[in-house]
Amino acid sequence: xxxxxxxxxxxxxxxxxxxxxxxxSMLIKALARxxxxxxxxxxxxAILPTYDEIYKTGIRHILARHEQGAIHAAEGxxxxxxxxxxxxxxxxxxxxxxxxxxxxxxxxxxxxVVITGQVATSVIGTDAFQEADVxxxxxxxxxxxxxxxxxxxxxxxxxxxxxxxxxxxxxxVLIDLPKDVSVASGIFNYDEEVDLPGYHPTFVPNKLQxxxxxxxxxxxxxxxxxxxxxxxxxxxxxxxxxxxxxxxIPVASTLxxxxxxxxxxxxxxxxxxxxxxxxxxxxxxxxxxxxxIGARFDDRVTGNLKHFAPTAQIAHIDVDPAEIGKVVExxxxxxxxxxxxxxxLLEKSESRGDFSAWRxxxxxxxxxxPLWYHKDEETIKPQRLIEDIFTATDGEAVVTTDVGQxxxxxxxxxxxxxxxxxxxSGGLGTMGFGFPSxxxxxxxxxxxxxxxxxxDAGFQxxxxxxSILQELNLPVKIVLVNNASLGMVRQWQQLFYExxxxxxxxxxxxxxxxxxxxxxxxxEKVEDPSKVKEALQEALAHNGPVLLDVRVTAxxxxxxMIAPGKGHxxxxxxxx
Numbered sequence: 001x002x003x004x005x006x007x008x009x010x011x012x013x014x015x016x017x018x019x020x021x022x023x024x025s026m027l028i029k030a031l032a033r034x035x036x037x038x039x040x041x042x043x044x045x046a047i048l049p050t051y052d053e054i055y056k057t058g059i060r061h062i063l064a065r066h067e068q069g070a071i072h073a074a075e076g077x078x079x080x081x082x083x084x085x086x087x088x089x090x091x092x093x094x095x096x097x098x099x100x101x102x103x104x105x106x107x108x109x110x111x112x113v114v115i116t117g118q119v120a121t122s123v124i125g126t127d128a129f130q131e132a133d134v135x136x137x138x139x140x141x142x143x144x145x146x147x148x149x150x151x152x153x154x155x156x157x158x159x160x161x162x163x164x165x166x167x168x169x170x171x172x173v174l175i176d177l178p179k180d181v182s183v184a185s186g187i188f189n190y191d192e193e194v195d196l197p198g199y200h201p202t203f204v205p206n207k208l209q210x211x212x213x214x215x216x217x218x219x220x221x222x223x224x225x226x227x228x229x230x231x232x233x234x235x236x237x238x239x240x241x242x243x244x245x246x247x248x249i250p251v252a253s254t255l256x257x258x259x260x261x262x263x264x265x266x267x268x269x270x271x272x273x274x275x276x277x278x279x280x281x282x283x284x285x286x287x288x289x290x291x292x293i294g295a296r297f298d299d300r301v302t303g304n305l306k307h308f309a310p311t312a313q314i315a316h317i318d319v320d321p322a323e324i325g326k327v328v329e330x331x332x333x334x335x336x337x338x339x340x341x342x343x344x345l346l347e348k349s350e351s352r353g354d355f356s357a358w359r360x361x362x363x364x365x366x367x368x369x370p371l372w373y374h375k376d377e378e379t380i381k382p383q384r385l386i387e388d389i390f391t392a393t394d395g396e397a398v399v400t401t402d403v404g405q406x407x408x409x410x411x412x413x414x415x416x417x418x419x420x421x422x423x424x425s426g427g428l429g430t431m432g433f434g435f436p437s438x439x440x441x442x443x444x445x446x447x448x449x450x451x452x453x454x455x456d457a458g459f460q461x462x463x464x465x466x467s468i469l470q471e472l473n474l475p476v477k478i479v480l481v482n483n484a485s486l487g488m489v490r491q492w493q494q495l496f497y498e499x500x501x502x503x504x505x506x507x508x509x510x511x512x513x514x515x516x517x518x519x520x521x522x523x524e525k526v527e528d529p530s531k532v533k534e535a536l537q538e539a540l541a542h543n544g545p546v547l548l549d550v551r552v553t554a555x556x557x558x559x560x561m562i563a564p565g566k567g568h569x570x571x572x573x574x575x576x
Contacts, residue, residue: 044090047117071101076440092130107427143171151186168201205336220289229256230294236339263415281568307567386413402458405487432461
């Protein structure tokens, strides 16, 4: 897909070692050494020296209209590309405006390098203009953070930041750059090796633990794999497919693990968890061996822990040892990279058990308890809308979402058959994430269709980023799943609060089509069910950005569902 507008290439830095340059120049040279091809940000006083260097070098910079938009775009870029997303903002409110995105990236294990301007070192701690203790604020929600006090430390700090963000369990790293450090001069030496004595993530898993796991597979009768985002971060989708097919073990996915295993494969059970498929959840509940690969047993996956996988031996493969045994007692811990673990298991997988009866039973469950919704010709069903998007895109699009009902319908009905095609806010559940993350995803995959499936509420939190689409003619397609409410809040109020809809309904909305047109973006309201397919086809065929305001059934609920405090075996709404 063509993206119009000025797109300067990242400058190459040859023979730049041991030059005496400013701190800001060091930063841009370091980004070039790290092969950063795009940064997302917003300027301000404390970071102006760096922005002056950006102007001089022509490195590609995307100007968001709010810092939250910048960091969510960086997250989308990181999620799809696998490379670290880079975000640059100023001090004080610029820094605090990216806190939500940092927390989001931390809990979802996304590699980010966030550079925040800071007031001069001489006035740090005096409540100077636009000063905020961003290091203190972000310490619990970053993998690591730095405040650079000496310009000579800057090259080392930047190199360490990229190393920490992208190795082991990925995550956000913040560099706080005081203004006087950014203008001070020093020697740029980026050739030193990273040496972090206290940081040595385990990459290759223990072979004895892999043998123990494979022995358990050979002895099991009802094994199931739970595939999480760790498979995707490790680039292990192909190995997971080969291992599951070799062993003929069914695979369930977490919300963030969708796409790690082909959604339409005969061994796929679909998503597990609160709004997962009945089959996936019953497979976890009845299994005798649960192999979790790169999943952290989030509460939305497990339901009530007292009822979670009660008859299963638990094997947990994870690059982060802190996750193993944190939530669920684990009998076979395997610390290491998911792809390396799967490669090791493939070397040991000559003999295998016969799981045909188990697969036959699960197939019968899939047939008897499929995902369902009431079909009619009077209103646009949101589930059908997602199915139509899947068909119109041939399942090839990158799909981004906020959090809520539309997120769950997208997870349920868009069959993710390829890795890195699903971008959503999982652990933090961040409204406003979906649209700007689509912008970052489009930069990561310029030739791939990107569809932002967004709720009407979340869209209004970051809608100003339509300016980027206007400026660059970025071909992101926005599909508003518009039910004039905070849909998931409304659903919970209906089910658990005796239909007291406290501040969850929107009787008055903006004209989203006119809003799009104000940014010179093609907009269309879709209310007729018979017009949905045509509108989607026209939007996808359009060379630039499009917004479709699709008015869906207002009181539709997401089913099936595990109610709070319930276990997998207590799913509600499994049949009409």
